[in-house]
Amino acid sequence: MDRIAYRLADIVARFGGRVEGDAGTEVNQVATLDSAGPLQIAFLTNSKYRKQLESTNAAAVIVAEPDVAATKLPRIVCDNPYSYFAKLSALLNPLAVFAAGIHPSAVIGAGAKIAPSAHIAAHVTIGEGVSIGEGCVIMSGCSIGANAVLGENTRLYPRVVVYHDCVLGNNVIAHSGAVVGADGFGIAMEAGAWLKIPQIGRALIGNDVEIGANTTIDRGALDDTVIEDGVKLDNQIQIAHNVRIGAHTAIAGCVGIAGSATIGRYCRIGGSAGILGHLSIADGVEISSFTLISKSIREKGVYSGIYPFSEKDSWLKNAAHLRHLDEMATRIKLLEKEIELIKGRD
């Protein structure tokens, strides 16, 4: 494809910031400082990588004010080079356009309302009564259950499944293998066997949510599972029934969130972390990777619980004592008493 080039002057007219050096410099792609070549613009988000500015072959760079003198290259100076780069990259790399229309191999249920500008690809199945808004792109092999509702400009990559009655807002992106609205894990023991508890809630996904590949979001048991606007979910995340995730929270890969947990807004959860059921996490909480949250968190802050790794022999030798920590604590207390006794005698 022929790439469109933009002058730095055009870019700052669009996104703000100012140009130092030749404002007529043209760029048509973003790149890292290391790999950038002619017509490419790189960015510096951290002053400690300034040294890479010396050797870059980029045509231009995006820098923050403190780094403005660190290069003689044509540059855009702005407050937040990373988000500036995000916006510029979106301009230079527009999403693939999919023609409006329904592929003949798609199977559309009775009463489904599909906006004229939507793209329904090959081998898609759309259930009865489904509503699909303007500009939606439903790629090959997706399956949308009866009476589900998709807002506008929502994009499902190949083989996404949305179960019946679930709702996705506008500008949602769901990557391949994501499953929205499967039954939550609700079982009751009776007479030596598990009874299934029908999962009659829905999964409600707000606007501007991104759902990673093979991530699963279960429908509610009675009430709904809710993912608020602007939430970003990485791959292979499991969100159980009746979870609520507050707006603009970002969750890294492989996290598991158990049933009825309520996560605040603007939280950040690291990879492979876990949150037990029925807990409540305050707004703005940050959870480290590999950390299990086993009780509610009421205060904003960073929380961790990771076993530090070491060479196996060292780990073995040290970890063996974990089963005797309580005894160690008792022995220390005893030693303290002995010392007090000895000192008292003098």
Added chain:
Amino acid sequence: MDRIAYRLADIVARFGGRVEGDAGTEVNQVATLDSAGPLQIAFLTNSKYRKQLESTNAAAVIVAEPDVAATKLPRIVCDNPYSYFAKLSALLNPLAVFAAGIHPSAVIGAGAKIAPSAHIAAHVTIGEGVSIGEGCVIMSGCSIGANAVLGENTRLYPRVVVYHDCVLGNNVIAHSGAVVGADGFGIAMEAGAWLKIPQIGRALIGNDVEIGANTTIDRGALDDTVIEDGVKLDNQIQIAHNVRIGAHTAIAGCVGIAGSATIGRYCRIGGSAGILGHLSIADGVEISSFTLISKSIREKGVYSGIYPFSEKDSWLKNAAHLRHLDEMATRIKLLEKEIELIKGRD
């Protein structure tokens, strides 16, 4: 859809228990105490939520004997309100019915036997020699490999894959993205490269098993992988080759079970737990979330191994000592000797 209403008298005639209050009260849906409205029946499984009985707008409630006086609402009194609710909800929320027949876009292999009452949806692929029992529902985009066997009333949600030769019993439910019978992870190193070990066993799934969304159950390497009757698997679980899971065991999301592990009957395994290969776990064992089981468990009981989380600064400060626990233990022992020496001198 028009919901069917049942009188409390009809319900206890069907499921047992007794009615207090107006047995002619009609209900057509279950709900939580908080959200229930007219025509809805809620339930109280834990006396500590009794307070919610005061403010509920439910038409009726299900309670256990000790809570019978805690409300004046029409109520069903029974031994186990949770399993009672499960059965009542199943009555009020029957599974969606799918018409018998094979969608014209489905591709059916030579020699496949599909029971007349089975539903085969759009874009399904069924391999040669497959057998599908009465009442099965195979939703859109599923793929069933050659010579696989499905019992009766088994339900595969969209995009489930069953590999060749695998067997699913009766009343199995598999949610979207589940993969049954992919190759186990068998490799042998030779001359600097891994050789693949053909995985020639099968995955055998018993009756009444539920398999969550994006859960994977590998086929056996030589012998079979076996999931016994009534096992309930949540989402995103990985079950490796030659694992055997005993009847009625329930496993929460994101658990990984390594090759040739044998899990007993009626076990409960918490989310993101792990079980190493070739281990044996007794019947009735409960494993906490985030716990790695690294050796066999011969006794029924509850087992845990979770790093307790705290604020990051506190965690950092404390966790640093884990690499020196052995030295700490040595120093305590030394102190004890010193004290003995000092005391001995007196």
Added chain:
Amino acid sequence: MDRIAYRLADIVARFGGRVEGDAGTEVNQVATLDSAGPLQIAFLTNSKYRKQLESTNAAAVIVAEPDVAATKLPRIVCDNPYSYFAKLSALLNPLAVFAAGIHPSAVIGAGAKIAPSAHIAAHVTIGEGVSIGEGCVIMSGCSIGANAVLGENTRLYPRVVVYHDCVLGNNVIAHSGAVVGADGFGIAMEAGAWLKIPQIGRALIGNDVEIGANTTIDRGALDDTVIEDGVKLDNQIQIAHNVRIGAHTAIAGCVGIAGSATIGRYCRIGGSAGILGHLSIADGVEISSFTLISKSIREKGVYSGIYPFSEKDSWLKNAAHLRHLDEMATRIKLLEKEIELIKGRD
């Protein structure tokens, strides 16, 4: 299917080693010592299972030199019985053959080049400009994005997704639900909302790579994500953008590898382990299951960081002290000083 039988003499002529006992003994399948019957050959990889040789009903066995006298059965003697077994099993269990050709329900984009010997199954979607090499098998429901390239003899099981522009080498195997090239998790906060950072790199998969069921490998943000030749990935693994995995590294199920991590060659990573972003792991490193690698590893070796499990009551009692380890260390130091003082006084 009629199985082909081979004489032990034919087998050693093909794969090396020597026969003890009747070299005319015929076998047509591999099996475990426990389950082997007539016409089946078992193997002994570990002398500690020698006892099973006594009771096996196998027609023949594969053993290493030290075990040659442990049975009177016809036997193949070789250096590495496990890899010998792998090769013999591959001979006895050839991959299913799929006829060349494109199923009429497959949808093929403009300009796609599909080698004549490739098999394209039902309900497959292949984007514009895709290239598929000789001998490839693309099973039902796979989706291959525009301009992706697949080498020769690569095999995608049902419902694999390869995003646009990604490259898979020769002899790659990808199991059902695997997703190659979905967007990495790149977001930048601005004005209270996350901006998406376009993911414009690719995922490049080398030759002889195996990708497990529901494993996800994200495309690069700017540069590419790279999986080198001979890497073996189990199920449910998450590989983030710009990760590089060195040749012949093997990774067990449920592992998460964060963005821009670089893993060496011939590493072995245990199940549910994690590797944080931007780290570097040396060649030949072995990481235990459930271990989070939180800083770079420069030396070959085995690394672990696992919380040892115990009965829940014991765990609770001991784990409570983890939040006070630093205080415990301080108290020990204080005790040591006191002892020194007491000893000094004498």
